[in-house]
Ligand SMILES: Nc1ccn([C@@H]2O[C@H](COP(=O)(O)OP(=O)(O)OP(=O)(O)O)[C@@H](O)[C@H]2O)c(=O)n1
């Protein structure tokens with residue numbers, strides 16, 4: 512089979528999010544510093560296997576998506592089309608929007624914002640030898656059928672869990688295959704929609720095997736209000752961003768403020784602004800002057816001094832003021848001073864970022880400072896998103912090597928608004 516077919520990512524975002532129950536469709540709700548749909552857009556945009564992206568959006572909200580696409584510089588998006596009245600109707604419209612030329616089609620729920628690059632790679636690879644591919648994970652719950660009895664329900668049959676899978680997206684097909692299945696479905700007066708695209712292929716083209724590739728527990732679908740919180744937390748886990756080689760920042764200007772843990776930076780132009788040079792993060796003017804001397808920068812990495820340890824009640828007034836100045840005030844000052852110097856770039860979502868490294872510490876004084884920097888990270892990511900500047904935070908405390916590698920991975924990723932905790936085992 513032709514392994515060089517164009518691959519089109521389709522974001523199905525035509526729903527209203529009734530179960531979440533917000534005033535706007537759930538794909539426009541912000542999680543971890545970005546709208547849910549933008550996370551999904553970014554996943555397709557950064558995937559080298561995806562050539563083009565088509566978005567199906569809830570009628571009345573297409574312009575909002577176009578704004579997000581323009582602000583984030585998502586160049587692969589070719590069309591933003593109104594979705595249909597059901598998921599299958601949206602897929603059908605997507606197939607019409609794609610055109611006639613054979614290609615791979617990856618249909619993804621826009622409300623699965625944690626789609627990992629590995630899954631996209633596996634799907635496109637599988638499409639080299641299979642005409643239909645789905646993403647699935649095993650069930651960790653026992654699943655049974657429920658049967659009505661006495662006005663309530665009782666267990667009918669306990670199903671063999673080893674053969675059960677939970678279906679995720681993207682669901683991926685050769686265009687001619689999914690189009691044929693939908694043509695047959697649309698011509699069938701008995702077709703009542705369904706909950707996914709594989710079901711349509713299974714029903715109308717049963718001779719086409721649907722190959723499975725492993726999904727991920729992270730690849731959740733935001734369906735109910737609690738899922739918004741779960742997604743937020745999942746974004747805080749170390750993200751499976753592409754691992755950067757030590758020369759991933761070559762040719763870029765990286766400004767390091769304070770005692771930041773070194774980021775592998777072969778070939779980068781690294782400028783360190785330290786206390787020894789008169790840069791005190793608690794003093795805005797000293798930071799602003801130092802940035803003025805440096806000029807344009809691609810990335811700024813800022814680290815407060817050592818974190819405070821111990822109970823608040825035992826800390827003197829000076830200690831409290833110093834801790835607040837080093838962590839919270841310092842972060843605010845560096846952000847303000849750095850902003851005019853972050854270099855504009857043609858692909859803004861890929862470059863330019865501010866990264867806070869929060870040192871390890873303990874007790875209420877430290878925790879409140881760390882929380883302030885985390886909140887600053889999320890809010891600033893939103894404020895600066897339209898300028899294409901990413902803002903992230905890494906809570907340090909693991910080995911310096913791990914923190915350094917994680918910091919590099921974040922700088923070269925397209926993450927924004929993320930608070931990543933490398934204290935988690937196995938990070
Ligand atoms: N007419 C529709 C309905 C759903 N979807 C998309 O299909 C995905 C999965 O659907 P679901 O979670 O059910 O989203 P909603 O239909 O918005 O949710 P609800 O059923 O709670 O209203 C979502 O990205 C949703 O936007 C779509 O493109 N067109």
Ligand SMILES: C[C@](O)(CO)[C@H](O)COP(=O)(O)O
Pocket residue numbers: 598620677678679680706707708732734
């Ligand atoms: C496509 C899907 O996400 C696979 O699990 C699911 O079937 C969508 O169901 P929904 O009822 O539209 O949320």
